[in-house]
Amino acid sequence: MxxxxxxxxxxxxxxxxxxxxxxxxxxxxxxxxxxxxxxxxxxxxxxxxxxxxxxxxxxxxxxxxxxxxxxxxxxxxxxxxxxxxxxxxxxxxxxxxxxxxxxxxxxxxxxxxxxxxxxxxxxxxxxxxxxxxxxxxxxxxxxxxxxxxxxxxQPIVLFYNKRLFEQVGAQPPQTWDDLMALTGTFNAAGIAPISLAGQSRWTTMMWLEFLFDRVGGPEVFQAIYDGEPEAWSNPDALKALTMAQDLVRADGFVTGFNSVVADQNADQALLYTDKAAMMLHGTWTYGSMKADGGDFVTGGHLGYMNFPTVAGGKGDPTDSVGNxxxxxxxxxxxxxxxxxxxxxxxxxxxxxxxxxxxxxxxxxxxxxxxGVEDQLGQAADPEWMEFVYGTVSDAAYFGQSWDQALSPTAAEELLTNIEQLFQLSITPEEFAANMNAVLEA
Incomplete structure (x- = not known):
């Protein structure tokens, strides 16, 4: 495939x-x-x-x-x-x-x-x-x-279920504070705020990538790419790591997210079967949700947007990550x-x-x-295609996903530490120390 x-x-x-x-x-x-x-x-x-x-x-x-x-x-x-x-x-x-x-x-x-x-x-x-x-x-x-x-x-975007947002009377999150507030709103309604295939690990990585950018900007990203000493201990990086754990502690993700696997599209199914309100994922999932989700896509129930902003953050709101x-x-x-x-x-x-x-x-x-704007109108879903094209062409910075940007050895160590971070079994400082050691190896 x-x-x-x-x-x-x-x-x-x-x-x-x-x-x-x-x-x-x-x-x-x-x-x-x-x-x-x-x-x-x-x-x-x-x-x-x-x-x-x-x-x-x-x-x-x-x-x-x-x-x-x-x-x-x-x-x-x-x-x-x-x-x-x-x-x-x-x-x-x-x-x-x-x-x-x-x-x-x-x-x-x-x-x-x-x-x-x-x-x-x-x-x-x-x-x-x-x-x-x-x-x-x-x-x-x-x-x-x-x-x-x-x-x-193939940028990564925040998908959301319009039916569920209408059900609780909420609007899609424009800021990180909005997103954190929505965790309480959806949990109170018996709905998982966010679908996440945590067992696959790289899906969890997407959250850190965007948080690193929104908090610290491209400079934090580039220091990691370049293998600069102590790059993972940048204060903005530590803040982003802490925010990720704040989301876990707020029950932001579906119960048992560490057992959900992306290869089986189980995370997508949670979104289109109304079990979860949001999902951060690559644009490549649009086609499978359209094929497998009944009228979820064709009926106009799928929403999508760029990642929310972070108050006081250094990243441009148009920045994107992905492939x-x-x-x-x-x-x-x-x-x-x-x-x-x-x-x-x-x-x-x-x-x-x-x-x-x-x-x-x-x-x-x-x-x-x-210059393919006119041709996008030939697609089966021109509005979606124009959104993707605009996301990439308008991005002040487009960071390559870490598991491709880093060396294979560093990428594997990164995924292991991300899993532990989201399981709350290591602290942000321990995560940074572990990854700095990889850069120094």
Whole structure:
């Protein structure tokens, strides 16, 4: 599946998988699974329609219009994470590598395993200028660009159940104080204020990401990304950690949230079956709620908004967090001929007009290309699509989710400590000390 819930879930399993041959499901390209024709290039990406079919289509269209043969292979999500690390480490990577930018890409870049695209993009400014500015920071390491953003933007937003808000006579929260007050309102009515799949851990992380931004602004985020000493002990970070525990103590989340799993969409079901009033989640959940929630979406009962403001906070109210894009890297082990074909693909084969239309109409997601406002009207849910596009294009800052921005080792330690923080088994100060130790390791 190419759903981000699947992509993020089982991160620990992906990290602990042995770097050896892995059993997986793959669909081969024109030259067989992962094998390019002699002198040709190859590309690996993920299974899961509708996006897999869109990827197949734009690669095949490029092959038909190009002299080269770009062999394409699709892998299931969790198998791919292990497979690609094995292949890159053994200098057997495909020419073009599918990834998520951030920490995993940074490891590849600093090991010299993927190509620096900065100078090539400077020579071809039209390639970079087509894409949303918010997509490029997660493609950048030490001021150099190592990836091509592509596909769709996926910010995290606050969903809410309009039926339940009407039932208790409340309005959606505009501030953190509003949100805290609503915990009492909904609990008094026998309704869980917030749905949360706590067992999945990365869903809980979303709350901290927004609190860190709203309290401390992008500087706190960037210090963590950059691995600055004591970054997690910043007073604003400690305040955000404390606010998160305040929400837990106020019974803000559904009873038993630590046993709810995102992969089964149980958190979404709590929202659309009127068991919970709100849910902080990625925009990728909109489609599954529409498919599974009866008339919840189609009947106009789903509301959505950006995260509330925090009084006295340093973060811009337009700031967002989530997935700025998906990314393609160019393997350093490729031949010069293969690298040239890959760059031609980056310039001509990615985010074509046909692909942009397909991402909007078939995938129901907002593409990473500028100036698509008029095309969003072709979507089945234009109001939703315009909201997502506006959230990203208007954001003063768009932070990449921590479990992608940090190194795999740091991300796993982060998720463990987040789980303990929300279980109230460690203090904010202990959380900060544990994470600072990871930065120093």
């Amino acid at each position: 190419d759903r981000t819930t699947s992509r993020r879930s089982l991160l620990a399993a992906a990290l602990s998988a042995p770097l050896a041959a892995t059993a997986l499901t793959a669909c081969g390209g024109s030259s067989g699974p992962g094998q390019a024709a002699e002198g040709g290039a190859s590309i690996w990406y993920l299974t899961g329609d509708p996006k897999e079919s869109i990827r197949d289509a734009y690669v095949e269209a490029f092959n038909e219009s190009s002299e080269g043969d770009l062999a394409h292979t699709a892998f299931e999500n969790d198998a791919y994470k292990s497979k690609i690390r094995t292949a890159v480490g053994a200098n057997q990577a495909p020419t073009i590598i599918y990834g998520w930018g951030g920490g995993g890409m940074r490891d590849f870049a600093r090991a010299g395993q993927i190509e620096d695209l900065t100078d090539w993009l400077a020579e071809n400014p039209e390639v970079k200028d087509r894409l949303l500015a918010s997509t490029w920071p997660a493609a950048t390491v030490d001021g150099r660009i190592y990836a091509m953003p592509n596909e769709t933007v 700025p894009a998906q990314y393609f890297y160019l393997s350093s082990s490729a031949t010069d001929e293969q690298k040239e074909l890959a760059k031609k693909f980056f310039a001509e084969g990615l985010m074509t007009d046909e692909a942009v239309t397909a991402f909007i109409t078939d995938a129901g997601e907002v593409p990473v290309v500028k």
